[in-house]
Amino acid sequence: MTARAILKAARGRTVATAESCTGGMVAAALTDVAGSSDVFLWGVVTYSNAAKTDLLGVRTETLKAVGAVSEEVAREMADGARARSGADIAVSITGIAGPGGSEHKPEGRVCFGLATAAGTRTETVEFGAPGRAKVRAAARDHALALILSALQP
Template sequence: MYVTMDTIELANQVLEIAREHDYKLATAESCTSGMISATLTEIPGASVSFDRGFATYSNEAKSEVLGVPAEMIKEFGAVSEEVARAMADGALAHSNADFAVSVTGIAGPGGGTQEKPVGLVHFAVSSKQYTQSHNKKIFAAMDRENVRAATVEHAIIMLIEAMTQKHFISTE
């Protein structure tokens, strides 16, 4: 796994915020296949706040484990805003988490198209308290390892923003 010390520091930050507010976290990962979970659990004491991670690399796993409708994957593709949102909601529904982050993308080197290039990643964060957040990034001109590392970093930043209520609107 290739993540920077900056990413480890962000992971430490997200876990500190979670501990302060007694939040539980979950991940739903496709293109990173567990790297976000692994980064969070690099931090001693992560078990206080990290509930579980779902590595749902295949379309079948997305449907079977997270409840993402197969029809949705067929209509929009596994790498889409709709699927990222459904993955985050599924992780929240199938865990004890207060916040769940999901990622689905094309890390490369193959698999990209003109509409969905290598480096495209969709992110979503779902919460029991706030409206869902989505973000789309294209990590262009990066190799597979760096696309995945950048995805981990951005997902953790999105969790920090969600837990500190930046860019979120309360549903209450």
């Protein structure tokens, strides 16, 4: 299990999460493992744009310019979570789990941010439209893999 591997690899480093479409699934996966309190500082679910702004400092200008499902917003979410929590690593997730979407932002598009002391990187993954539960689970697993990759040398 990736969450267990994260706790083992952490070696004194800490993690925070900022989630939208996964609704706390990454935080839940981490805290399902005994001993997670040594690594996991906090997680926030910012489903609305107002929550992204109020809790993580995502700029309203960014949301208006590119929308919530964007690498720009994922970057600001991850940066805000890392800065506000004091964690060594913060991961963010924002996307369209479905059903629905649009021509420009299809169902299954999920943007991730990973903030560390070395900087913040973002990426977009197109999971397709296998259904809401599968998109959310895939996004959770991808975010856990990102955290683990940041902890490994």
